[in-house]
Amino acid sequence: MITSLNHIGIAVRDIEVSKTLYKKIFGIETFHTETVEEQMVQIASFNIGGILIELTAPTSPDSPISKFLDKRGEGIHHIAFKSDNVQKELSRLSEEGIQLINSEPKDGAHEMLIAFLHPKSTGGVLMELCQPK
Numbered sequence: 001m002i003t004s005l006n007h008i009g010i011a012v013r014d015i016e017v018s019k020t021l022y023k024k025i026f027g028i029e030t031f032h033t034e035t036v037e038e039q040m041v042q043i044a045s046f047n048i049g050g051i052l053i054e055l056t057a058p059t060s061p062d063s064p065i066s067k068f069l070d071k072r073g074e075g076i077h078h079i080a081f082k083s084d085n086v087q088k089e090l091s092r093l094s095e096e097g098i099q100l101i102n103s104e105p106k107d108g109a110h111e112m113l114i115a116f117l118h119p120k121s122t123g124g125v126l127m128e129l130c131q132p133k
Contacts, residue, residue, distance in 0.1 A: 006052060007053065009076070011056055011074055030046070031044040031045060034110075039106070043056050052110075078126040080114075098121045100115065102116050113133055
């Protein structure tokens, strides 16, 4: 079951430049940072009012984030929803005719299993499902 909003993913070209900007806007002093090799991204995240904001920069020109940035520029990339069972949700959504980008969960940031739903099936919004490992 999808239980809540987990985070908003923002595609950025440069993590350090973006961290400086978000420090100015929100007064953030500390960011959680990590590299997710499987997704070819580096993230810097922070919490505002119980919602995680995840700045996401590519670590490779082959990264989906690189392709997004080349096509659309910096900005909101995806909205992530927490699920108690991502695999079960993927099966349910596939049966409902929702196009999946990932048919199996993959490793993501913050010790989560993640999977994406294709925006062609979700009204133009890239949606991520995530579940704590």
